[in-house]
Amino acid sequence: xxxxxxxxxxxxxxxxxxxxxxxxxxxxxxxxxxxxxxxxxxxxxxxxxxxxxxxxxxxxxxxxxxxxxxxxxxxxxxxxxxxxxxxxxxxxxxxxxxxxxxxxxxxxxxxxxxxxxxxxxxxxxxxxxxxxxxxxxxxxxxxxxxxxxxxxxxxxxxxxxxxxxxx
Numbered sequence: 743x744x745x746x747x748x749x750x751x752x753x754x755x756x757x758x759x760x761x762x763x764x765x766x767x768x769x770x771x772x773x774x775x776x777x778x779x780x781x782x783x784x785x786x787x788x789x790x791x792x793x794x795x796x797x798x799x800x801x802x803x804x805x806x807x808x809x810x811x812x813x814x815x816x817x818x819x820x821x822x823x824x825x826x827x828x829x830x831x832x833x834x835x836x837x838x839x840x841x842x843x844x845x846x847x848x849x850x851x852x853x854x855x856x857x858x859x860x861x862x863x864x865x866x867x868x869x870x871x872x873x874x875x876x877x878x879x880x881x882x883x884x885x886x887x888x889x890x891x892x893x894x895x896x897x898x899x900x901x902x903x904x905x906x907x908x909x
């Protein structure tokens with residue numbers, strides 16, 4: 743039993759039904775096809791090890807779910823408000839920077855999840871990923887302290903994704 747696929751299918755169908763606005767046989771069939779296609783594309787393109795053994799289900803759900811629901815969704819709101827205030831302020835005091843953020847020992851799946859979360863956050867954008875050396879190149883709209891900005895990204899990996907993406 744692949745718990746990752748079941749979790750992905752349940753969340754994907756929930757999102758599908760919310761977007762479509764109806765639950766029926768036709769919507770279920772189309773939704774299942776779309777979600778399974780997304781699963782296939784995700785596993786092929788990212789080479790993620792999404793075949794999740796049952797004993798690793800809880801650490802994976804805790805790490806990845808905590809990252810996506812606990813951090814990314816909250817930080818999207820917080821960062822949107824922060825960028826909104828910066829844009830509307832009469833004086834634009836920002837310190838933009840492109841920083842190399844080394845994430846030692848991070849597997850490819852963790853780099854992809856980190857890049858996904860960073861790309862969703864206003865005020866930050868992924869410029870490049872060096873998979874061979876596990877380095878993310880991140881553009882920060884405002885990074886007055888570059889070391890603190892790097893540490894924040896590394897802390898995300900250590901707090902949420904390190905345990906969930908290594909087994």
